Amino acid sequence: MKKYFSKLAAAQTPYIPGEQPKIDNLIKLNSNENPYPPSHHVIEAIQNELNDALRLYPDAKTTKLNEAIARKNGVLPENVFSGNGSDEVLSMAFMAFFDSDRPVKMYNISYSFYDVYAKLYNIVVDYVNLKEDFTAPVEQLYNSKGGVLIANPNAPTGIELTQDELEAIAINNKDRVVIFDEAYVNFGGTTAVPLTKKYDNVLIIRTMSKANSLAGIRVGYAIGSVGLISALNTIKNSINSFTLDRLALAGATAAIEDNEYYEKINQQIADTREYFTGKLVEMGFTVLPSKANFVFAKLNGIDGQRILDHLKTYNILVRYFNREEIKDYVRISIGTKEDMDACLDALKQLV
Amino acid sequence: MKKYFSKLAAAQTPYIPGEQPKIDNLIKLNSNENPYPPSHHVIEAIQNELNDALRLYPDAKTTKLNEAIARKNGVLPENVFSGNGSDEVLSMAFMAFFDSDRPVKMYNISYSFYDVYAKLYNIVVDYVNLKEDFTAPVEQLYNSKGGVLIANPNAPTGIELTQDELEAIAINNKDRVVIFDEAYVNFGGTTAVPLTKKYDNVLIIRTMSKANSLAGIRVGYAIGSVGLISALNTIKNSINSFTLDRLALAGATAAIEDNEYYEKINQQIADTREYFTGKLVEMGFTVLPSKANFVFAKLNGIDGQRILDHLKTYNILVRYFNREEIKDYVRISIGTKEDMDACLDALKQLV
Numbered sequence: 001m002k003k004y005f006s007k008l009a010a011a012q013t014p015y016i017p018g019e020q021p022k023i024d025n026l027i028k029l030n031s032n033e034n035p036y037p038p039s040h041h042v043i044e045a046i047q048n049e050l051n052d053a054l055r056l057y058p059d060a061k062t063t064k065l066n067e068a069i070a071r072k073n074g075v076l077p078e079n080v081f082s083g084n085g086s087d088e089v090l091s092m093a094f095m096a097f098f099d100s101d102r103p104v105k106m107y108n109i110s111y112s113f114y115d116v117y118a119k120l121y122n123i124v125v126d127y128v129n130l131k132e133d134f135t136a137p138v139e140q141l142y143n144s145k146g147g148v149l150i151a152n153p154n155a156p157t158g159i160e161l162t163q164d165e166l167e168a169i170a171i172n173n174k175d176r177v178v179i180f181d182e183a184y185v186n187f188g189g190t191t192a193v194p195l196t197k198k199y200d201n202v203l204i205i206r207t208m209s210k211a212n213s214l215a216g217i218r219v220g221y222a223i224g225s226v227g228l229i230s231a232l233n234t235i236k237n238s239i240n241s242f243t244l245d246r247l248a249l250a251g252a253t254a255a256i257e258d259n260e261y262y263e264k265i266n267q268q269i270a271d272t273r274e275y276f277t278g279k280l281v282e283m284g285f286t287v288l289p290s291k292a293n294f295v296f297a298k299l300n301g302i303d304g305q306r307i308l309d310h311l312k313t314y315n316i317l318v319r320y321f322n323r324e325e326i327k328d329y330v331r332i333s334i335g336t337k338e339d340m341d342a343c344l345d346a347l348k349q350l351v
Numbered sequence: 352m353k354k355y356f357s358k359l360a361a362a363q364t365p366y367i368p369g370e371q372p373k374i375d376n377l378i379k380l381n382s383n384e385n386p387y388p389p390s391h392h393v394i395e396a397i398q399n400e401l402n403d404a405l406r407l408y409p410d411a412k413t414t415k416l417n418e419a420i421a422r423k424n425g426v427l428p429e430n431v432f433s434g435n436g437s438d439e440v441l442s443m444a445f446m447a448f449f450d451s452d453r454p455v456k457m458y459n460i461s462y463s464f465y466d467v468y469a470k471l472y473n474i475v476v477d478y479v480n481l482k483e484d485f486t487a488p489v490e491q492l493y494n495s496k497g498g499v500l501i502a503n504p505n506a507p508t509g510i511e512l513t514q515d516e517l518e519a520i521a522i523n524n525k526d527r528v529v530i531f532d533e534a535y536v537n538f539g540g541t542t543a544v545p546l547t548k549k550y551d552n553v554l555i556i557r558t559m560s561k562a563n564s565l566a567g568i569r570v571g572y573a574i575g576s577v578g579l580i581s582a583l584n585t586i587k588n589s590i591n592s593f594t595l596d597r598l599a600l601a602g603a604t605a606a607i608e609d610n611e612y613y614e615k616i617n618q619q620i621a622d623t624r625e626y627f628t629g630k631l632v633e634m635g636f637t638v639l640p641s642k643a644n645f646v647f648a649k650l651n652g653i654d655g656q657r658i659l660d661h662l663k664t665y666n667i668l669v670r671y672f673n674r675e676e677i678k679d680y681v682r683i684s685i686g687t688k689e690d691m692d693a694c695l696d697a698l699k700q701l702v
Contacts, residue, residue, distance in 0.1 A: 004528050004552060005582045009447045014588030017411055028407075037403035046401055046598070052388035054567035054602070056379070057560070060368055084435055087591040095471075096360045120446075120589045177355050201355060209408070216405035216597040231356045237365030238471045240438040246567040247397070247598045251405070 012120060015113045018319055027339050030317040032184070032294050034213035035335040036265040038255060042214070045254035046247045058246045060237075065249050068256040069221055073193050079223055081232040082252075084243040086183055086207035086220030087113060089232070092239070093149075093203065093222070094121045096231035097177040102146025107136060109325060111155045111181065130157075134288055134296075138165045142172035151181040153189050156321065156331040158290025166192045170199040177228065179203045184292035186211035186262070187334075188270040193223055200225035210293055211266055212255040219244065219252040269293050269334050276332075276340040283344075283351050298328040299351065307350065314346040363471060366464045369670055378690050381668040383535070383645050385564035386686040387616040389606060393565070396605035397598045409597045411588075416600050419607040420572055424544050430574055432583040433603075435594040437534055437558035437571030438464060440583070443590070444500075444554065444573070445472045447582035448528040453497025458487060460676060462506045462532065481508075485639055485647075489516045493523035502532040504540050507672065507682040509641025517543045521550040528579065530554045535643035537562035537613070538685075539621040544574055551576035561644055562617055563606040570595065570603040620644050620685050627683075627691040634695075634702050649679040650702065658701065665697040 002010050018031035066080040073080075083089040094117045098104050103126035106114055118125045128140045134157045141148055148169060153160040161169075170178050180192050182204055195202045203224035209215035222232060236243065244252075255262070273295060277287045280297055287297045299307065307330045308320040319331040332343065353361050369382035417431040424431075434440040445468045449455050454477035457465055469476045479491045485508045492499055499520060504511040512520075521529050531543045533555055546553045554575035560566035573583060587594065595603075606613070624646060628638045631648055638648045650658065658681045659671040670682040683694065 001578050001581060003526075004448060004578055005585070006446065006448050006450050008450075009582045009585050012585050012589045014585055015592060016588075017408070017592040020408055020410060031408055033408065034406050036406070038405050042405070043401055047398075050394055050397055050401070054389050054393070055385050055387070055564035057368070057371055057382055057384065057566040058569070059371060084594060085591055088594075091590045095357065097355060097357050099357050099359075116589050120586075175354075213406035215408040215593075218409070218593055218596040227352050227355055230352060231360045234356070234360050234363050234365055235471075237367075238363045238467050239442045240436055241366060241368040242566075242569055243435060243439075245569040245596070245599055248596055 008120070013116065015116045019317060021317070023315065025315055027316040027335065027342055029333040029335055029339065029343065030319045031215070032210050032333045033215050034210055034265065034269070034293070035339060036213055036268070038213040038251070039258040039261045041254040041258045042251045045250040049246050049250040054246060058242050058244060058249055060241045062244055062249060065244070065253045065256070068253045069223070072256050072259060073223055075193065075196065075223055078226050079196065079229060081222040081229045082244060083220050083236065085209065085218040086181070086205050088243060089205050089220045089222050090114070090181065091117055092232055092235045093179060093205065094118070094123060096235045097228070098123045098147055100124065103144070104146045105141050105144040105148045107150055107154060109134065109157070111151050112321070114149060134159055136161060138168065141169045144173050144176050147177040147179070148173055149179045149181065151183065152192065153184045153291040155184065155292065156294065156319070156326070157288050157296050158184070158292040158294060159288055160189050160291040163190055163192065167195055170195055170202045173201065175201070177201050177203060179205060181205045183207045183210060186266050187273065187291060187293045189291040196224050200227060203228050208252055208255060212262055213265070214251065214255060217248045217251050219248055272337050272340055273334045275337065276334060276344070279344050280347070283347060294331050294333045296329050296331050298330070302328070302350065304328055304330045310350050311343065311346055314342070316343055316346055359471070364467065366467045370668060372668070374666065376666055378667040378686065378693055380684040380686055380690065380694065381670045382566070383561050383684045384566050385561055385616065385620070385644070386690060387564055387619070389564040389602070390609040390612045392605040392609045393602045396601040400597050400601040405597060409593050409595060409600055411592045413595055413600060416595070416604045416607070419604045420574070423607050423610060424574055426544065426547065426574055429577050430547065430580060432573040432580045432587070433595060434571050434587065436560065436569040437532070437556050439594060440556050440571045440573050441465070441532065442468055443583055443586045444530060444556065445469070445474060446586045448579070449474045449498055451475065454495070455497045456492050456495040456499045458501055458505060460485065460508070462502050463672070465500060485510055487512060489519065492520045495524050495527050498528040498530070499524055500530040500532065502534065503543065504535045504642040506535065506643065507645065507670070507677070508639050508647050509535070509643040509645060510639055511540050511642040514541055514543065518546055521546055521553045524552065526552070528552050528554060530556060532556045534558045534561060537617045538624065538642060538644045540642040547575050551578060554579050559603055559606060563603070563613055564616070565602065565606060568599045568602050570599055623688050623691055624685045626688065627685060627695070630695050634698060645682050645684045647680050647682050649681070653679070653701065655679055655681045661701050662694065662697055665693070667694055667697055
């Protein structure tokens with residue numbers, strides 16, 4: 001089977017995304033998708049682009065989207081890079097900023113795609129072990145040889161560092177690129193975008209899949225100094241000049257411009273998370289303090305896989321990670337209040 | 352500026368795509384886009400997907416699209432890989448099949464993005480020089496150390512190899528992957544898909560940008576043995592689980608299924624190419640025998656750049672490649688008959 005694989009391909013262990021089964025009445029709490037629909041402006045904007053011009057290439061420079069992101073975040077368009085989901089942006093960031101001979105600091109427990117990229121691009125990782133309570137020993141992220149990549153809030157824990165801690169990481173990694181992956185920052189977390197204006201080594205990466213209810217159209221972006229954005233463009237333009245199509249560009253731009261709608265639904269998700277967390281704690285669960293649109297929770301004495309299997313019998317999907325340090329936990333995405341009540345009812349049967 | 356660039360990024364020279372200027376009444380013959388609109392079934396299919404489900408991730412396995420491609424091409428779905436434009440598929444193919452220590456054979460004059468990929472992935476190229484008439488010395492493509500990648504029809508010449516020649520290349524590169532890039536095969540060329548059933552080392556790569564009038568939605572695909580497709584999936588799933596969004600998947604599937612419409616418009620383009628070629632020859636141009644949706648033409652004594660500049664004053668864009676071997680030529684995409692008549696009128700002023 002692997003006869004024609006390059007050495008690189010033969011050595012890879014790909015990432016496995018959350019299941020996307022086609023089952024009716026499924027309560028899908030396994031992929032951190034937003035339970036609320038995209039803004040109706042998104043649908044209208046795509047509608048307006050749905051015409052014969054699809055025969056023509058899109059804008060390779062994603063000008064209008066970058067301008068909208070810049071306006072919303074108080075930066076300039078030249079501080080913005082857009083790509084086909086934050087995974088693609090992360091992949092390009094590995095190529096743009098990290099070198100094989102300089103180890104990059106990452107948490108030992110985080111988004112597992114980071115490890116896949118490190119292997120794919122032959123980047124050595126200098127893992128920083130989280131403490132027993134899954135908080136980060138911040139000073140251990142200082143003085144990296146090759147850069148830093150952390151998710152903030154972290155996945156799958158939901159735990160966030162403070163702005164002072166993030167700034168200290170930026171300062172103490174002078175001359176190295178420090179990447180904060182803010183996939184989950186819009187549910188009550190605090191963005192580090194202001195640090196990108198003070199420190200030219202700080203790059204923020206975001207996805208529109210979660211906070212903007214657009215997992216289905218694949219858009220992510222990065223914010224940072226002109227030098228960092230230039231490196232990302234160099235890599236992108238050496239791979240695929242047009243990673244974002246005409247419809248995705250139109251929809252994403254409209255989403256960025258309808259901040260009001262998204263703030264409302266994401267606040268609702270944060271409220272539901274607090275409600276759900278309270279109920280879980282009442283039932284005896286340990287729940288990590290999440291700022292994300294998911295909670296990471298365990299019930300003493302019950303393996304995470306068993307919780308997942310139990311919920312599956314109620315047509316409720318959650319995510320479990322088969323790793324020793326977190327094998328008691330499940331990650332439960334925050335859906336609507338009705339979704340979470342159904343989940344609570346099912347969990348009561350287990351307790 | 353390059354302070355934070357990785358060594359890799361610092362060494363790259365990105366590809367530069369054809370211009371996409373925003374000028375009214377432009378006759379755009381510089382990017383080989385299809386002058387005819389996509390099938391109305393494409394628009395309808397996307398319309399049907401334009402709903403709240405955009406909040407959910409797309410099908411990472413691109414099942415329906417792969418099934419449609421398989422049906423149309425007489426192969427099985429497991430022989431198909433789909434990606435974000437054929438450029439992305441090509442980029443992943445370099446990672447999936449080629450190794451740094453085994454030189455890959457390519458034409459010295461071909462799609463210039465191949466050279467960018469070779470540099471990005473540190474693949475040594477064993478260039479095969481085209482003959483003076485831009486045909487290929489086929490036997491020099493035999494016995495590669497690391498594989499073969501050629502465009503057929505070739506770009507920017509439009510010249511095609513015969514099926515016998517392609518088969519000989521496949522046979523004489525046993526144990527090495529042989530890639531035929533068929534971006535331009537649908538305008539009168541002959542596909543080598545049947546060879547993928549006889550030889551498990553042959554991979555076909557196609558784009559939907561040209562033949563399917565869908566440059567704006569970014570879809571490309573590969574057809575080959577299960578082993579080759581498996582290697583591509585390994586790389587893709589180590590970079591981005593979801594490269595194709597819900598709308599692109601729906602539109603591309605509908606396009607593949609409306610073969611009748613596309614055969615009609617692409618035959619029209621082939622007819623227009625023959626008409627245009629005849630007129631150019633009458634005017635004294637040398638025109639290479641093209642099977643693609645463009646012609647590569649020169650007028651003795653006039654530099655290609657001058658032809659391009661002249662046409663630009665008539666709001667007609669064509670493509671010029673600043674390389675010694677082809678500096679007399681311009682590549683002119685085939686538009687509608689009206690586009691080509693306007694181009695002929697403008698060229699008459701030069702002659």
